[in-house]
Amino acid sequence: MLQRIQTIYLLLAAAVSAGLCLFLPYGIDKNDLELFAKEDFFLLGMFMGSAILSLIAIFLFKNRQLQFVLGRINILLNFILLGVFVYWSLTVSGETKVSEKGIGMIIPIISIVLLVLANKAIRKDENLVKSVDRLR
Template identity: 65%
Template sequence: MLQRIQTIYLFIAALLSGVLIFFVSLWSNETGEPVYVDEVLIALGMFLGSALISLITIFLFKNRKLQFVLGRINILLNFFLLGVFVYWSLIVPGEMQISEKGIGMFVPVLSIVFLVLANKAIKKDEDLVKSVDRLR
């Protein structure tokens, strides 16, 4: 059942976390050079982990409960990643390494939106199956 709408949402979230991050910069350093995700290993691991969880979740369409739980874990991972970015950009004293924020710091927010939409559609499917089971 790969033709469901949550598959599209999960695929978009995987593309955002796994592909788009290599093309947009996270921030510019003090010399004005853009810093990409492959230079920050913690962020790279989190982004690729999020993309991998999204891709695994797509193929678990027979187990909607596990699919829903993995979606929530992925949302939490993206919130943690967003928190790391906020910490790096605001709390670091004097902004020694982060002088200008890039669009790459916004990618976890977009990923969270698509993951929430996917979880909403998964929940809707689960409720539909439960309502059909009651009629039997």
């Protein structure tokens, strides 16, 4: 059923991953130019992969177990993306790519929180269905 709360959480996670990454800079380079994810193929692929996984999970409402697993995979993907951002921000001393941090580095954190809330709601629905089956 598409009118569940996890659908809203998954839709928000997809919007955050796909929408905000295009408009919020994740850093500033040594020439004071803002760095966006749309300019880096790897970051854009990771953000769009996260958004696509969220959208696929929305339409798997009949298979809650698979929906839950896709949510976990999406959380893992966002942790990897967050790790990449942390690595780039910690190598600031060499001025390799990112000179200053931008607001776009918190996008994976927002997405992780929304995905955890969605997985919690999916688990709650699964437990409700199991408890109703026990009464029959």
